[in-house]
Amino acid sequence: MVLRLAKRSFSRDITVEPTAKTESNEAPSITYRFAEASAAMAMRATVSRFPADDKTLEASGLPWGVTVTPFAPADERGDTPLYGSGGHLLPRCENCWGYLSALCEIERWGWTCALCGSFIGLDSATLDRYTQPQDCPELSSSFIDLELPAEGSGDGEMQTRPVYVAAVDLSSSEEFLELVKSALLAALEALVPGSLFGLVTFSHKIGLYDVQGPIAVVKNIFIPPDLEDRLPVDLEDVMPLLSFLAPVETCKDRIAAALETLKPTTSWERTTAAGQGHNDGVLLGGRGFGVAMTALIDYLSSEYGSTFALARVFAFMSGPPDYGSGQLDTRRYGEQYASKREDADLALLSEQTPFYKDLAAVAVQAGVCVDIFAITDEYTDLASLKYLSIESGGSLFLYSNMDDSTLPQDMYRMLSRPYAFGCILRLRTSSDFKLGYSYGHFFPDPQYENVQHIIYCDSFATYAYDFEFANSNGFFRYTEPPVLQLAFQYSIVVPQEDTDTSESNSARSVDPEATLSILVHKALTLLEENDDDKLPTKVILASLKEGVREGRLLLHDWLVILTAQYNDAHGLVQSGAVNETSRVDVAFSQCPQLQSMPRLIFALLRNPLLRLHEEGIHPDFRIYLQCLFSALEPISLQLAIYPLLASYSTPDNLAYPRHSLSRGALLASGSPIFLLDAFTNLIVYYSPSADLSLPFPPPHDCLLRTTINKLKQERCITPKLTFIRGAEDDASVFERYLIEEQNVDGFSSLMGFDSFLEEISQGVVEFLK
Structure with missing residues (x-):
């Protein structure tokens, strides 16, 4: 187990300073200056100099936050973390529980915490160790990995064995199963030695495969058609878990042979098993996904921490769950909400049952990460299913066309890159400011604030936070610089490999990619939160009450406000003194770091994520983009928004x-x-x-x-x-993709980029009147 620490200090003066005097006034300007220390890849701030107070933050018009890539192999300068041992011996602050780091001052008898300013005494053994700081990574670098001793006792080798389970939908077609077989064969080639693999199928029954003998044996458990809760029998009683989980290095050929036996269930089997039952006039189907996942997670949890330290379930679905507990009513997509005076975007973005969110909480406790692979062009209600994957640390994939699907390549790539598991993430701030809202594929700790649990985390996984001031005074003028500390505890199965790192971003004072990332996360929050108190900034104030339309308006208004405040601060136009759009600098000509922002917002407004239901956007595709965008690092997210x-x-x-x-x-x-x-x-x-x-x-x-x-x-x-x-x-x-034209995808209502800029200019004129 490893404790990773990344700690960075920032300047605190995005300042409002006077420009040259004009005949009528002395206009302030927002200056974005370089930070003394560039942010690491693990902590990429929207601005390198933090706002001095709420007034300055509001005047800047920019979101204030960071994106975090905790398992990044190197920072943006290409520096890898310094390694050391004795992570459990690292001194911690008795007040805020922050860790000692290179930014802290060490004195004769103790150290001063860079986060809260408390003085902490040190024992003689620790003081002796710190007399040779060159041997202490925590005093030599603010980006370190320290080994922690293994917790508990037992067979350490057994505890580090990762478990992978493929859950395959047999209520499907031959083409679906052929694609899944190819993907799982690719996955077997990527799994590390020592991995355990299990194969389970689901339809109107659950099939458990024992592949450790000369011939694969499958035991089936039928799902009662009227089942509303758990199976009446535990899977452990049907097949012992250690018979189900096969060592990949010795059973790869037998697993491959078992995959070849997979056949889709016939419609006759499904309707017979369902007893020709009807639910509110609809014939029950045969895809008991909810029952299967509940039973499988219980099955795996019995050996969590003993047989394995990580369990990852790959759930392959060809359609919506329509049998047993957790079934979803997909008629809501076919119904025309206009006839009911309902917003289709609003209705189709919300989950229709808490079943899968509740199941995700159980999965986290059981150490099970679930990846969902929806291979279908049928409406599957991913809005309800997504929580099982993203809150357990997994991902959601959608492949609407089997002919050109990249599923096998994605499976191999996912399993062949380094990853961490059993992770705990905590971001701490110095005392003048605090975390506002956090975003990402994690499960919040039920007891400790601002602590996130992540079952699985690879080098691409990115999370985001925004900040707010701890008091009305903002940063005190004579205090130390603002400090962030990222603490990331993890274990690792796959050895890290050298990877290319992106170019340094230290020359930017405003980071448009990180800013876009925070804005997208805020927009995603709009699509799924109903609590106004949880919305993170003054820019975005509405809840899901108005759905996608309101989200589009708020994003548009944010750009208007940013442009207006920029023009006002730079003395180009002032409040009450502009009535012509030609005078508005909508291109941010005096701030190069913001010049890409209008195009990025323009592109985001035209992205399927924020397009309307009547424009032909499939709700499952929108949910897929929501899950994808919420986990991308800033540079990838920008490509996905503006290619x-x-x-x-x-x-x-x-x-x-x-x-x-x-x-x-x-x-x-x-x-x-x-x-x-x-x-x-x-x-x-x-x-x-x-x-x-x-x-x-x-x-x-x-x-x-x-x-x-x-x-x-x-x-x-x-x-x-x-x-x-x-x-x-x-x-x-x-x-x-040529979105800057006047007509996009045949929808003449979508204006071109030039018209969009003119609309923003007009909005600025109205705002400054």
């Missing part, structure tokens, strides 16, 4: 590294080849005017292909790669 479009003169020559997303930009560049990176999609587009002598598709040894391969390798999920020759192929897949 990167680059051009090439030939497959071996980069022409321009970045274009705006418009047809005009394509024509103006004069380049024949374009690469669009939308995070989940990579598109190579040859313009209709491209010389026919250019090789299509691009050769495997060219620069363009090398770039594509590198991008695919760096992703947490496998992007779909598409090649389009504009003169011959349907280019609509590429053109739909």
Whole structure:
């Protein structure tokens, strides 16, 4: 077990300072200056200099918070953490429980906590150890990993064995099962030695597979059609857990052979098992997912901490749960809410039952992480199912097309990269400010505030926090700089590998990627919270009462307010003194760090996450994006919101590294080849005017292909790669990303970027009147 600590100090003066005097006034300007210490990848702040008080925060117009990637292999400067032992001996503050770090002052008899300022005495043994600070990582670096002794007793080797269970939906098709088989075969190749693997199936019955003998044996437990609670028999009584969990290194071939025996249940089997039962006039189906997951989590929990330290369930679904406890009524998608005067976006975003959220709490206590793979174009009500995955530390995946699904690649990639398990995350602040709201795929500790439990965490997993002042005074002028300390306790199965790190962000005083990340998290909160008191800032004040429409309006208004405050602070226009939109600087010409913000907000407003139901956005796809976006690190999230479009003169020559997303930009560049990176999609587009002598598709040894391969390798999920020759192929897949045009996807109600800027300018005029 390892304790990771990352501690950073920030300047506290996003200040309002006077600019040159004009004839009529002395205008203040918001200055965003560089921090003395750049934030680590584990803590990426929206602004490198923190606001001095609430008034300054409000005047800046920016969200105040951080994104946290706790298992990142290195910080943004490329520095890896210093390693050491004796994490349990690290001194802690008796007042705030923060850890001693390189930012703390050590004196003759003790140390001063950099978080709360308390003086803590040290015993003689610790003082002797700190007489040689070069041997103490906590005094040499503010980014460290310290080993902790194993807790409890017993067979340590057994306790570190990870468990993986595939739960496969047999109320499906042959095509579905073939794709799942391919994915699980890829997963078996990626699992580390010592892993235990179990295979379970579900439909109107639950099947447990014993693959440790020469022939796979399956034992079935039928789910009573009128069951509203747990199975009448425990799975442990049907098959001992150690017979169900097979060592991968000795049973891989037998597991593969068992996968080949999977067959879909027939409609006759399902209707017979259901007894031709009806529920409110609807024929009961045969997908007992809720019953199966409840029984499986109970099954695994009996050996948690004894047989295994991590259990991960891969649940493959071909449709909604429609049998037994946890079944979902999918008629709500087919009904027209307009006839009932209901908001479809609002109704389809909320869960219809707390069953899966409650089950997630049980999974966390049992040390079970659940990943849901929905492989279907049928409405499955992911709004209800998502809690089982994201609150247990897992992920939710949606594959609506089996023909080009990247499921096998995603499974292999997910299991072959380093990951931590059994994690506890705590972010502490110095005393002048505090955490406001936290976002991410974790389960909050029921006893301790601001403590999150994460069963599974890889190097991409990102969480977010926003801040508020602890009192009305803000930061005292003569106090020490604001300090953040990230404490992350984890265990690890897969050894860490060297990975490329992103370029340093220390030269930015405002971080647009981190800012966008915080804004997206706030927007996601709007889509699922009903409590106004939990909403994190003054910018976004409404609850789910108005749904997606209200979220869009609030995001639009936030940009208006930010632009107005920027113009006012820089002396460009002042309140009550503007009546022409032409005078408004909507491009943030005097603040380069904010110049990308209008495009990012424009793109977010047009993203399916915030598009309306009547515009053809499938509710399950919206929920999938919600779960995906809420776990992405800032740079990936920006790509998912506003894709990167680059051009090439030939497959071996980069022409321009970045274009705006418009047809005009394509024509103006004069380049024949374009690469669009939308995070989940990579598109190579040859313009209709491209010389026919250019090789299509691009050769495997060219620069363009090398770039594509590198991008695919760096992703947490496998992007779909598409090649389009504009003169011959349907280019609509590429053109739909050109969002800056006036008409988008055939919806003329969506204005182009220029019109959007004009609307923001008009909003600024109204705001400043």
